[in-house]
Amino acid sequence: MLKEFKDFAFKGNMVDLAVGVIIGGAFGKVITSIVNDLIMPPIGLLLGKVKFNDLFISLNGTHYDTLADAAKVSAPTFNYGQFLSTFLDFLIVAFVIFMVVRQITKFRKKEAPKEKAPATKSCPHCLSDIPAQATRCKFCTSELASGSAVSGSIQ
Missing domain, CATH: 1.10.1200.120 (Large-conductance mechanosensitive channel, MscL; domain 1)
Incomplete structure (x- = not known):
């Protein structure tokens, strides 16, 4: 104590x-x-x-x-x-x-609020919400371009 x-x-x-x-x-x-x-x-x-x-x-x-x-x-x-x-x-x-x-x-300087990166993104193929860092959709298994929320290609 x-x-x-x-x-x-x-x-x-x-x-x-x-x-x-x-x-x-x-x-x-x-x-x-x-x-x-x-x-x-x-x-x-x-x-x-x-x-x-x-x-x-x-x-x-x-x-x-x-x-x-x-x-x-x-x-x-x-x-x-x-x-x-x-x-x-x-x-x-x-x-x-x-x-x-x-x-x-x-x-006192007023700090601008920092914008957080979104936690999820939409798969451009099946439109499911997936983690923002994902490189492959867990629902349709499409490969996603890294860093892009809407682009991707099916291989």
Whole structure:
């Protein structure tokens, strides 16, 4: 069982997947920082010095100045500002992934499907289906020219 686990865990695809997950997690943190530290502050400034992470509605009817004040007393809150930030994170990540996948599909060469040689051919004398590589018909015993599906001669 240990050998099977080793074969499974260290296959090339598993290592690639692990690297992808680790890089994806780090990428998510970078995007979160971009949204919270670079994008939301100017938007908040344009909207009247609003901090999006502090936008909330207290569900118990009591007014709290900040979300931290509400959290201190364990007040139930509807944190729509944090939701907006998280949703913007998602949109940016989804857009970047879309662009990467789009570029990969542009660069990937599409291979034309290879046509298989037919497995059978018709005997020109008795019209029976015979293997394509046959040199003599198994039904009428006529000799067939090699490589030709319709020509042949009776001798």
